[in-house]
Amino acid sequence: MYDLTGFQRDLLTVIAGEEEPHGLAVKEELEEYYESEIHHGRLYPNLDTLVDKGLVEKGTRDRRTNVYTLTRRGRRELEARREWESQYLDF
Template sequence: MFDLTGFQRDLLYVMAGFDEPHGLAIKGELEDYYETEIHHGRLYPNLDTLVEKGLVDKGEKDRRTNSYRLTARGRREIEARNEWEQQYLDALDE
């Protein structure tokens, strides 16, 4: 996950919270979080990068709508990142 941008990591986290979301659902969640518009030219190339890296599978809901879901590798990467972050957050409590 070290080679991903923060935006790409956020895409993975959003997808982890859904069952095969489509691009506009992901876009809406990120727009709520970032409090700004996410343009298609930013969203879809980054989703394609995650597919190319084997972290996300891309499917078809219908002829116009793609769906996305984390692969097993994508889930492992999120879990590893979460463990890495947690070690530093735990240090706040000490």
């Protein structure tokens, strides 16, 4: 997780919170959070990086729509990140 960008960590978080999210749904969630447009040229290469690192699995819903799900490793990495953050964020 240490080698991911903040944007990639946010992608993991959104993917974890959705059931079979597709690229456009992830994009819309992040645009709402960032309050700015997320370009396809930023979104899809970062999703591909997460797939290449084994944190996300890419599947297909239909011929035009890819879906993304966390792998076990991706879920473990998010959980480890949450535990690490909780050391510093005592709310």
